[in-house]
Amino acid sequence: xxxxxxxxxxxxxxxxxxxxxxxxxxxxxxxxxxxxxxxxxxxxxxxxxxxxxxxxxxxxxxxxxxxxxxxxxxxxxxxxxxxxxxxxxxxxxxxxxxxxxxxxxxxxxxxx
Numbered sequence: 001x002x003x004x005x006x007x008x009x010x011x012x013x014x015x016x017x018x019x020x021x022x023x024x025x026x027x028x029x030x031x032x033x034x035x036x037x038x039x040x041x042x043x044x045x046x047x048x049x050x051x052x053x054x055x056x057x058x059x060x061x062x063x064x065x066x067x068x069x070x071x072x073x074x075x076x077x078x079x080x081x082x083x084x085x086x087x088x089x090x091x092x093x094x095x096x097x098x099x100x101x102x103x104x105x106x107x108x109x110x111x112x
Contacts, residue, residue: 001055012054057111070109
């Protein structure tokens with residue numbers, strides 16, 4: 001995930017592009033990149049058993065460039081929504097599960 005126009009937010013896309021070039025011969029591994037947010041993320045991860053999400057994060061606790069390994073349980077859902085475009089990743093996943101969408105049983109998040 002990321003946005004290549006915003007320099008520090010591009011790290012997820014840069015890493016996935018690098019990995020897809022160097023690991024392209026692995027079968028059963030799919031690389032996808034997105035600048036989407038909200039419910040559109042569900043379309044990318046629906047149907048997979050396992051997903052690794054690579055994205056940037058700003059915690060105020062870690063050093064720039066530090067890689068954090070997170071699980072969905074480490075993230076907080078959105079407490080208030082102005083629109084469905086404002087929904088964050090974990091809230092989208094939780095809502096999709098409530099609507100019986102086939103979400104991955106395991107999601108690892110690598111946050112830089």
